[in-house]
Each structure stands twice: as structure tokens, then as C-alpha cells.
Amino acid sequence: MDSYTATQARMADLDGRIRAEPSRFRVLTGERPTGRLHLGHYFGTLSERVALQSRGVEIFLVLADYQVITDRDTARDVGVNVREAVLDYLAAGLDPAATTIFPHSAVPALNQLLLPFLSLVTEAELHRNPTVKAETAASGRALSALMLTYPVHQAADILFCKGNLVPVGKDNLPHVEMTRTVARRFNERFGALFPEPEPFVTASPEVPGVDGRKMSKSYGNAIALGMGDDETAAVIRRATTDGGRRITFDPERRPGVAALLTTASLCTGTAPEHIAEAIGDRGSSELKRVATEAVNERFAEHRRRRAALADDADVVDGALAAGIERANRIADQTLEEVLDRMGMRYLPA
Missing domain, CATH: 1.10.240.10 (Tyrosyl-Transfer RNA Synthetase)
Incomplete structure (x- = not known):
């Protein structure tokens, strides 16, 4: 039985545990703000996030702006894309009081976790990651160090808030496995601190674009949620x-x-x-x-x-401000715990 089949076999039990005790679970999910959210995002992930929120599961939603430059030269328009994504999140039913929405670049302590986490994996393990291989092939560019370490950065996304549930499709299972490896090795080396997150494989369909290929911003074949x-x-x-x-x-x-x-x-x-x-x-x-x-x-x-929300400029700013404040508070605490466990708190305060 391969890992995907084995994971699917556990989904009924996991779903039952989520329904029984939703407060025990903390979800980390997100996407790169490289363009407008489209129907593929909605049916693939966004509707599932709203469903989990309605069940009482705490959600952290990262807009991975640093990851925009894994396969491109500029982060131009990232600010516009972040704001557009937040409008779609709110219009779909995500509540900033229950879902913490934040961009990578606004949470320094999260990104600092990348350094100790990189010490826990090998170069060979990074090169074997199928998502890194696929993304590099699709971009037609040389493999950047940021792309190579992307799975470990994603581990930092999940573990900074001690997330224990990650909604994924089949292609993203290796990222969760990498996160579980990082958590396990940290705990073994420095003492128990992090949960080993469980993948939550959803039954979301693959939404085709108007040219028959998978709907994707990079293919230019998408129907954006915000279109008239x-x-x-x-x-x-x-x-x-x-x-x-x-x-x-x-x-x-x-x-x-x-x-x-x-x-x-x-x-x-x-x-x-x-x-x-x-x-x-x-x-x-x-x-x-x-x-x-x-x-x-x-x-x-x-x-x-969405149109009503867009008329109030403070709505997006307020959602981001609340999410950034909470994410920073949690990330700072986690980083302190990591440095303490590693014996790196040796300078006087």
C-alpha cells in the first residue's frame, strides 16, 4: 500500500476525531500570492477551509509571499495579489476572528525557524522531493536554493503555530512527510516540542481550466473568483x-x-x-x-x-493586521522555545 492509499484509509477515522473534538486541531494552509484566486482554489481548498472553520477548527492561513520568488525574478504585484486573496477569503466566509490570515514577510520569527530546521534534513532528501522536481521542471529555470529548501520553509509554516492538521492533495503529501520528519528529528535531538502533523486528504476535485489542462494562474486558463x-x-x-x-x-x-x-x-x-x-x-x-x-x-x-467588502478599505487592512499580530505573537513564543531547547539563550537579556 503506497503512502497516499494508506493516508486515504485513515481519513474516516481522522474526520471522526475532528468532528468529535474540533478544538484539538490546528490547521495550517495557504498559497502563494502569484495572481487572482480562481475556481480551482475555491473547489480545491477554499470551500474546505470554510467547512473546517464552521466545525470549530482553528485555522492559520499563510500567504506565502516569500515563495513567490522561488521561480521568478520579482515579487511585483504581490501586495495587490495579497489584498485580492483576502477579499476572496472573506467573501467565501472565512472569519478573521477564527482564521489567522498573514503573509510570510510580516512574521520574522517564522522565517528564522528555517535555519535550525535546515540542519535536520539532508541535501539528498531535498532533491528527492517530487514537488520541488515538478515545480522546477514547470518553471524551466535552474533550481534556486529557495526552491530547493521550499519543503523546509513549509515545515516552518506548519510548526511555528504547532499545527497538527494539514489539508493536502495527493501531490502535497511529501511536504507533510518532510514536516513530520523535521518535527520528529527536532524532538529527538532537543526534546519534545512539536507535534507530527497529520495530512488531511480532501476529496476535492481537480478543476480543469478552459483549455482542458489543470486550472492554473501560470497557464492563463483560469476563471477568477472576482471576475464579473x-x-x-x-x-x-x-x-x-x-x-x-x-x-x-x-x-x-x-x-x-x-x-x-x-x-x-x-x-x-x-x-x-x-x-x-x-x-x-x-x-x-x-x-x-x-x-x-x-x-x-x-x-x-x-x-x-466581495464587491461590498472591497468598498471598505479598512476590511482587508483589519483582517491582515489582526492575523499578523497573532501570528507574530505565536511565532515569537515558538522561536524562544526552540532557542531555549537548543541551548542558544546564552547572552544576558
Whole structure:
């Protein structure tokens, strides 16, 4: 049994424990602010975060701005992207009183944990990480030291707040394993301090972009959550389909058609095969109309709330200020504990 299958087998038990005692769990999750959040973020992670929050689980949400430069030369627009992401978080239902939202660069003690944590892993272990390999291949750039150490930086994200639950997809399991390794080795070398976090594998779907590939900011194939109705319609009109008049759900042979059917399915809760059957011989133009209507109806309320939040400049600032203050307080305490355990508190106060 591989690690993913074994992890899935434990999910029912873990879900039961979360429901029974949600206050025992502290989640760390987040993303790089490299662009606008899109439908893939919503169905893949954002809706799950809102569900966990509603169950009483404490959530820490990091906007990993330092990680923007793992595979690019500039962090230009990162400030805009952070603020746009926070608007989507709040519009989706995340509450700054229950979810701590903060960017990497505003929490120095978190990033300082990277140094002792790097001493606990080997170069070979870093090179073996499949996410590092995949991200490097996708970027077409030489492997930077920041990208190489990305899994350890992510361990610092999780362990600074002593997170013990990490929502992940299959591709991110190695990051959680690295975090568990760092926690275990620190505890063995310096004394018990950190939990070994559990991966929480969600049943979130892989959301295709309008070109049939996985929806991604870097592919330019995404439908952003903050798009208006007309912008959504324009993006879907440009979607790659084919010349077949009869609409069928066939992801292998008709990826563009299948992508739009999947999008409509996620937004309506109707099976893609049933949507295809209802469209029948009316072709790609009708498919695009159906997909556009499904997205716009599904996210109408999100967009309404988002627009209202955007009218109050203090809302985003307040959410970030509260999150940064709390994250710093916790990170400072954790760093003090780490330095004390390591015997590095030897100078007079």
C-alpha cells in the first residue's frame, strides 16, 4: 500500500476525531500570492477551509509571499495579489476572528525557524522531493536554493503555530512527510516540542481550466473568483473545444469539452454526463452558454459580498493586521522555545 492509499484509509477515522473534538486541531494552509484566486482554489481548498472553520477548527492561513520568488525574478504585484486573496477569503466566509490570515514577510520569527530546521534534513532528501522536481521542471529555470529548501520553509509554516492538521492533495503529501520528519528529528535531538502533523486528504476535485489542462494562474486558463459576469463570459467564449456538434463527456478525447462540462457540473451539482445529454446536438456555443450561466449563478453571492467588502478599505487592512499580530505573537513564543531547547539563550537579556 503506497503512502497516499494508506493516508486515504485513515481519513474516516481522522474526520471522526475532528468532528468529535474540533478544538484539538490546528490547521495550517495557504498559497502563494502569484495572481487572482480562481475556481480551482475555491473547489480545491477554499470551500474546505470554510467547512473546517464552521466545525470549530482553528485555522492559520499563510500567504506565502516569500515563495513567490522561488521561480521568478520579482515579487511585483504581490501586495495587490495579497489584498485580492483576502477579499476572496472573506467573501467565501472565512472569519478573521477564527482564521489567522498573514503573509510570510510580516512574521520574522517564522522565517528564522528555517535555519535550525535546515540542519535536520539532508541535501539528498531535498532533491528527492517530487514537488520541488515538478515545480522546477514547470518553471524551466535552474533550481534556486529557495526552491530547493521550499519543503523546509513549509515545515516552518506548519510548526511555528504547532499545527497538527494539514489539508493536502495527493501531490502535497511529501511536504507533510518532510514536516513530520523535521518535527520528529527536532524532538529527538532537543526534546519534545512539536507535534507530527497529520495530512488531511480532501476529496476535492481537480478543476480543469478552459483549455482542458489543470486550472492554473501560470497557464492563463483560469476563471477568477472576482471576475464579473461579462469577464467570465469572455473567458469561456475563448475556451478550446472542437468541431463536434453532439456534446459528450469524454475527458481523454475531448478535453476542452470535458473541461467546460466539469466546470458546469461543479457549479450546479449535476453530473457532467447529464449536462452533456441535455445539450445534445446544440454544439459548443450552447455548452459555453450553459457553463457561463452555471459559473455566474454559482458565484453571484460571492461576488456581491466581495464587491461590498472591497468598498471598505479598512476590511482587508483589519483582517491582515489582526492575523499578523497573532501570528507574530505565536511565532515569537515558538522561536524562544526552540532557542531555549537548543541551548542558544546564552547572552544576558
